[in-house]
Amino acid sequence: MVKQQDKDTEAKILRAAEHEFLSKGFVGARTTSIAETAGVTHAMFHYYFRTKEKLFDRIISEKIALLKNAVIESVGDMNDSLSEVIRNVINNHLEFIAANPDLPRFLVGEIFSNPGRSATFLDSLHRIAPTFIAELQDKIDCEAAKGLCRRVDAKMLMLDIVSLNVFAYMAAPAVNVALCDCMADAESFLEMRKAENYDTIMRKLKP
Amino acid sequence: MVKQQDKDTEAKILRAAEHEFLSKGFVGARTTSIAETAGVTHAMFHYYFRTKEKLFDRIISEKIALLKNAVIESVGDMNDSLSEVIRNVINNHLEFIAANPDLPRFLVGEIFSNPGRSATFLDSLHRIAPTFIAELQDKIDCEAAKGLCRRVDAKMLMLDIVSLNVFAYMAAPAVNVALCDCMADAESFLEMRKAENYDTIMRKLKP
DNA sequence: ATTATCTATAGATCTATAGATAATGC
DNA sequence: ATTATCTATAGATCTATAGATAATGC
Numbered sequence: 001m002v003k004q005q006d007k008d009t010e011a012k013i014l015r016a017a018e019h020e021f022l023s024k025g026f027v028g029a030r031t032t033s034i035a036e037t038a039g040v041t042h043a044m045f046h047y048y049f050r051t052k053e054k055l056f057d058r059i060i061s062e063k064i065a066l067l068k069n070a071v072i073e074s075v076g077d078m079n080d081s082l083s084e085v086i087r088n089v090i091n092n093h094l095e096f097i098a099a100n101p102d103l104p105r106f107l108v109g110e111i112f113s114n115p116g117r118s119a120t121f122l123d124s125l126h127r128i129a130p131t132f133i134a135e136l137q138d139k140i141d142c143e144a145a146k147g148l149c150r151r152v153d154a155k156m157l158m159l160d161i162v163s164l165n166v167f168a169y170m171a172a173p174a175v176n177v178a179l180c181d182c183m184a185d186a187e188s189f190l191e192m193r194k195a196e197n198y199d200t201i202m203r204k205l206k207p
Numbered sequence: 208m209v210k211q212q213d214k215d216t217e218a219k220i221l222r223a224a225e226h227e228f229l230s231k232g233f234v235g236a237r238t239t240s241i242a243e244t245a246g247v248t249h250a251m252f253h254y255y256f257r258t259k260e261k262l263f264d265r266i267i268s269e270k271i272a273l274l275k276n277a278v279i280e281s282v283g284d285m286n287d288s289l290s291e292v293i294r295n296v297i298n299n300h301l302e303f304i305a306a307n308p309d310l311p312r313f314l315v316g317e318i319f320s321n322p323g324r325s326a327t328f329l330d331s332l333h334r335i336a337p338t339f340i341a342e343l344q345d346k347i348d349c350e351a352a353k354g355l356c357r358r359v360d361a362k363m364l365m366l367d368i369v370s371l372n373v374f375a376y377m378a379a380p381a382v383n384v385a386l387c388d389c390m391a392d393a394e395s396f397l398e399m400r401k402a403e404n405y406d407t408i409m410r411k412l413k414p
Numbered sequence: 415a416t417t418a419t420c421t422a423t424a425g426a427t428c429t430a431t432a433g434a435t436a437a438t439g440c
Numbered sequence: 441a442t443t444a445t446c447t448a449t450a451g452a453t454c455t456a457t458a459g460a461t462a463a464t465g466c
Contacts, residue, residue, distance in 0.1 A: 009444080009445090023319070023320070024234070024320055025232070025234075025235075025316075025320070027231070027232075027234055027235040028232075028234040028235070028320055030427090030428070030429095031428075031429060031430090032427085032428065032429085040445085041445070041446060041447085042428095042429090042430095043430090043431085043445075043446065043447080044444085044445070044446090045429095045430095046429080046430060046431075047443095047444070047445075048444095050430090051429080051430080052428095052429070052430090102319075104378075105315060105316065105319060107381070108312060108377055108378050108381065109232075109312065109316050111378075111380045111381060112230070112309075112312060112380065113230070113231055113232070113235055115380065121381075122380065122381065122384045125381060125384050125385050126384050126385075129384070129385035129386070130385075130387065133385075133386070155386045155387070155389060156399075156403055158385075158386070159374075159375055159382065159386060159389075160371060160403075160407060162374065163370045163371050163373075163374035163375065164367060164370050164371065166370075166374060166378075167366075167369065167370035167373060167374045167377075168366055168370065170315055170374075170377070171311075171315050171318075171373075173318045173319065173322065173329065174314070174315065174318060174328075174329065174332060175366065177329045177332050177333050177336070178332050178333075178336035178337075178340075178365075179336070179340070179362045179365070179366060180337065180362070182362060182366075192363075196363055196367075199411075200367060200407065200411050203410045203411050203413070204406075204407050204410050204411075206410070216418080216419090237453090237454070237455090238454075238455060238456090239453085239454065239455085247419085248419070248420060248421085249454095249455090249456095250419075250420065250421080250456090250457085251418085251419070251420090252455095252456095253455080253456060253457075254417095254418070254419075255418095257456090258455080258456080259454095259455070259456090415464100415465085415466080416463100416464080416465080416466095417462105417463085417464075417465095418461100418462085418463075418464090419460105419461080419462075419463090420459105420460085420461075420462090421458105421459095421460085421461100422457105422458090422459090422460100423456100423457085423458085423459105424455105424456085424457075424458090425454105425455090425456085425457100426453100426454085426455080426456100427452100427453080427454080427455100428451105428452085428453080428454100429450105429451090429452080429453100430449100430450085430451085430452100431448105431449085431450075431451100432447105432448090432449085432450090433446105433447095433448090433449105434445105434446085434447085434448100435444100435445080435446075435447100436443105436444085436445075436446090437442100437443085437444075437445090438441100438442080438443075438444090439441085439442080439443095440441080440442100
């Protein structure tokens with residue numbers, strides 16, 4: 001068999017698995033459905049990835065890498081002014097979520113349903129978050145000393161930003177029902193939330 | 208058999224099912240585990256509730272009723288000032304979430320994994336939300352006309368409030384890891400978020 | 415006579431593997 | 441000789457039911 005064919009089958013299973021796991025979680029996902037969606041026999045699933053758990057780990061690792069890159073990039077240049085850093089974080093974070101709308105709910109769901117299976121994700125978070133929070137706190141304290149903003153807690157500020165960005169996407173069906181299809185036009189909703197959340201956070205910081 | 212025994216078995220299965228469904232969702236929940244946790248034979252599960260789906264519907268209906276009451280009560284008196292209404296909504300909503308920390312994630316997870324199964328919930332939301340949003344918008348417009356606050360969009364304001372209140376509880380394990388166990392003391396975290404979120408929202412409304 | 419409970423098992427999935435077969439690279 | 445693919449099926453769960461048995465109310 002040509003190498004191309006090989007890559008194809010493996011890639012097709014990976015793509016099908018990504019969709020199946022993200023939309024249904026580990027227990028809800030069926031390896032038979034994955035094989036069917038990929039258009040290969042079920043035996044191929046086990047030939048390429050041995051077990052359901054191994055393929056799940058692979059998918060979750062890919063998603064963590066994606067998230068990690070997004071987080072690191074989202075910060076941009078820490079030498080920028082506080083308002084620029086916040087604008088970057090909010091814009092990049094929101095764009096990442098809009099491009100991966102199933103990811104937050106998936107991660108949260110898996111963490112709760114099986115802490116062991118998502119240990120890798122929590123480890124990554126544990127390595128990255130505290131450093132970033134500390135840098136952000138320095139920046140806030142520095143601008144506060146010059147009277148440019150209030151001295152707020154960086155941890156709570158980050159929690160506010162992430163909450164404001166993520167929740168609407170995590171609860172999209174309910175939000176759309178409660179707020180008259182306000183997310184129907186994805187593009188304009190995204191732009192609106194960028195402006196809205198930046199505004200909310202900057203008002204919170206205003207002296 | 209005495210009626211007491213009857214109620215006991217039924218109630219024990221209900222309590223066990225509530226915990227199983229809320230923590231693992233519909234597909235993750237096992238009727239055998241529910242019977243085991245309840246301390247009854249598995250046949251009793253089917254004797255009292257016939258099918259897994261019927262029991263699930265019953266649990267979800269109970270939870271919706273609970274949520275509906277909480278929402279209606281949370282508003283308090285619509286004749287209060289805007290700031291009082293907002294304080295009531297935030298405090299009551301946060302207390303409800305803290306008392307039912309698994310509920311938001313459960314509802315969001317079930318809505319995405321099976322829209323049909325959560326139609327009841329979305330129907331309720333559809334009946335309640337628009338009315339409340341409209342009343343809130345009136346109140347905002349009224350105070351804005353007197354120059355007491357900015358004329359903000361009630362829909363976005365509600366989305367902000369719910370996001371700020373709910374997200375930390377939905378993502379508790381990740382939030383705790385990222386923000387150094389800030390939720391470890393549940394009581395003080397709750398009080399802190401009440402003050403913090405009220406402050407965030409009121410600054411957003413300030414002219 | 416009715417209601418509650420138990421044991422045993424049918425029937426449906428789902429994950430995983432065994433073993434045969436076909437296609438490629440050397 | 442190795443890699444990829446298929447068919448068939450084992451083995452493990454899980455939901456649900458059948459049918460017998462015991463306890464209550466009338």
